[in-house]
Amino acid sequence: MDRFTWSNGLLEMNETLVIQQRGVKLYDGEDKECCIAIPLSQIIYFEEQAAGIGKSAKIVVHLHASPANKEPGPYQQSKFSYFKLSFKEHGQIEFFRRLTEELSQKRWESTPMSQPIPTATNSQTGRTRAVGIVGIERKIEERRKETEKNISEAFEDLSKLMVKAKEMVELSRSIANKIKDKQGDITEDETIRFKSYLLSMGIANPVTRETHGSGTHYHLQLAKQLGDILLAPLEERGGMMALTEVYCLVNRARGMELLSPEDLVNACKMFESLKQPLRSVCVCVIEESAELFLFDFLLLEAVTDKGSLTAEEFAKLLGLSVLLSKERLLLAEKMGHLCRDDSVEGLRFYPNLFNSQA
Amino acid sequence: MSFEWPWQYNFPPFFTLQPNVDTRQKQLAAWCSLALSYCRHHKLYTLDIMEVQESPVFNHKNIDRKLSTEAILIVFEELRKKGNLEWLDKNKTQCLVMWRRPEEWGKLIYQWVSRSAMVNSCNTFPPEFHGLEEWMLIRSLQALQTDGKAEVITMDDGKGVKFF
Numbered sequence: 001m002d003r004f005t006w007s008n009g010l011l012e013m014n015e016t017l018v019i020q021q022r023g024v025k026l027y028d029g030e031d032k033e034c035c036i037a038i039p040l041s042q043i044i045y046f047e048e049q050a051a052g053i054g055k056s057a058k059i060v061v062h063l064h065a066s067p068a069n070k071e072p073g074p075y076q077q078s079k080f081s082y083f084k085l086s087f088k089e090h091g092q093i094e095f096f097r098r099l100t101e102e103l104s105q106k107r108w109e110s111t112p113m114s115q116p117i118p119t120a121t122n123s124q125t126g127r128t129r130a131v132g133i134v135g136i137e138r139k140i141e142e143r144r145k146e147t148e149k150n151i152s153e154a155f156e157d158l159s160k161l162m163v164k165a166k167e168m169v170e171l172s173r174s175i176a177n178k179i180k181d182k183q184g185d186i187t188e189d190e191t192i193r194f195k196s197y198l199l200s201m202g203i204a205n206p207v208t209r210e211t212h213g214s215g216t217h218y219h220l221q222l223a224k225q226l227g228d229i230l231l232a233p234l235e236e237r238g239g240m241m242a243l244t245e246v247y248c249l250v251n252r253a254r255g256m257e258l259l260s261p262e263d264l265v266n267a268c269k270m271f272e273s274l275k276q277p278l279r280s281v282c283v284c285v286i287e288e289s290a291e292l293f294l295f296d297f298l299l300l301e302a303v304t305d306k307g308s309l310t311a312e313e314f315a316k317l318l319g320l321s322v323l324l325s326k327e328r329l330l331l332a333e334k335m336g337h338l339c340r341d342d343s344v345e346g347l348r349f350y351p352n353l354f355n356s357q358a
Numbered sequence: 359m360s361f362e363w364p365w366q367y368n369f370p371p372f373f374t375l376q377p378n379v380d381t382r383q384k385q386l387a388a389w390c391s392l393a394l395s396y397c398r399h400h401k402l403y404t405l406d407i408m409e410v411q412e413s414p415v416f417n418h419k420n421i422d423r424k425l426s427t428e429a430i431l432i433v434f435e436e437l438r439k440k441g442n443l444e445w446l447d448k449n450k451t452q453c454l455v456m457w458r459r460p461e462e463w464g465k466l467i468y469q470w471v472s473r474s475a476m477v478n479s480c481n482t483f484p485p486e487f488h489g490l491e492e493w494m495l496i497r498s499l500q501a502l503q504t505d506g507k508a509e510v511i512t513m514d515d516g517k518g519v520k521f522f
Contacts, residue, residue: 308370339381341370343423350371354384357365 002078003066007037014108019098023089027058029080038063038083040099041108048096049084057092059085059099100134222263223270229253243268296332300351303338308348361399364392373423375432389425389433394442398457401489407431407451456494461505463490463498468507471521 011017044062051057062082087095171193226246233249234241241249243265251258259267302317303309309317315325329349332338336355341348366372366388376382396415397403410416410430417424425433434453437443441459446452458466470487499519502508511518 333378333381336378336380339371339376339378339385340374341423342374343370348370350369352378352381353369354366354371354376354381354388 003042003063003083004038018102019095021087021091021095023087023091024095025056025086025088027084027086028078029083039108040102041106043099043103046096046099046103048092057087057090059087059092059096061085097134100138104134104137219263219266219270222259222267226250226264226267227271296328296337299328299332300337303332303349304351308341308350310346310348361396364388367392367418368421370421370423373418373425373429375426375429386433386436390436390440390442393433393437394455394457397455403455403491403494404446405453405455407453454493456497460494460497460501463494464501464505464507467495467498468502468521 042063044064046059046061049058049060060082061084065081085092085095229250230241230246246268247259247261247264250264298318299314302314306313306317309329311322311326311329314320314329315322318325320328329338333340333349333352337352338349339352339354341350366385372385372388376385393415397405407427407430411424411427416430431450434443434450437455438445438453442456444454444456446454466487496510496517499508499510502521503510507522509520509522511520
């Protein structure tokens, strides 16, 4: 700690006593040493070091580099640029507070004997409880640091994403070039990587274009899942939903591992081939209008089989409540799959031949 | 030749006004077509609502189904919109049924007139004009007039028509 100069312990002309504390041990960096003077202007910042078992509380003071015109001190050189004050008999809190005050006021700057070295404009303060304006200022500073930390963390993720994106761009560029130059084959590895990138972005795989009709095992599984998710919303909306609405609903429900529009459409097309109705009601897609329709397979089968059904008959047939049975009949009528015959004999439902027959 | 009923006639739901809009449209279209073809077959030009309810068209005794008055009025309204029906009174108890619209008649008349003019022989009305009631004829001629193909002239002893 070579920043100190010898002193006689008396106040100079432009100096005032701020605080005096007994039992403060001075460490040169980590070395435990004795007292000397140091101008406050040399302090960049300082911080608290809490007391521990067998260790007293300390204030660590970080300093600027030694000025060229510094008077000789006990040490000419030191490998540390900070020193510690060890408070053997406490008093560090008050000392800390006064030190903070002095460093923010910087009274030495307004006196004629102020040091030519520029002082730190942003003395960082420790994190302790403080009263008064200084405390408020400190809190503001803390908040600012916190915000900065959060922003830089957030950007860390973004920069990771940018790195990934860069990789992808380079890969796609290299593939594009290879295709253009017809230079050598695209390696298996590159193809796989490329496909996985595309899939993760939800883009259908252009290399192996699977036919829409056949579908994949994945889409079949998806279809079963969707059938469950979509049942209630479909019924709520009178049995019909635009595919765009389905897409939003499904992805909102999933939260992560979102479905691409393509996956959704392919899964929906699977519904038609799922002859086995899910929970007795199934959905099917009408391609032209891109809508999802509720299609009560079981009901329609029953009605076609019997020619016509009343709510009671249908209920008895499937072991349902009459209320539920009526609901399903009405829903199917709404969907245009059934039509009604209302007479003194009661309300009967027939398959909608108006639609199916010319 | 006996009248041929369409398949809907034997379909009980045909006699219930369908709540589903799309289904109803198809149902009404079928009813309009049935009503008009029945009238054409039996050469009916005027209908009375009370009577028509009991006619076999709207009352199918075999399957014990009949179309309600409300539904009949809806069917007639459709016919009116298409230009095939005209109410004779404000209370909608009687109407004229034009299973061939005046414009269509006018065209037929004009064709016949042109043909007979060329042939220059004694003209008798061909079978299709049999039973054409006067009011219908007049309307048809009026339609032609609008088209600029004829002119109805009032003469001392009645009306005449000039064809262009």
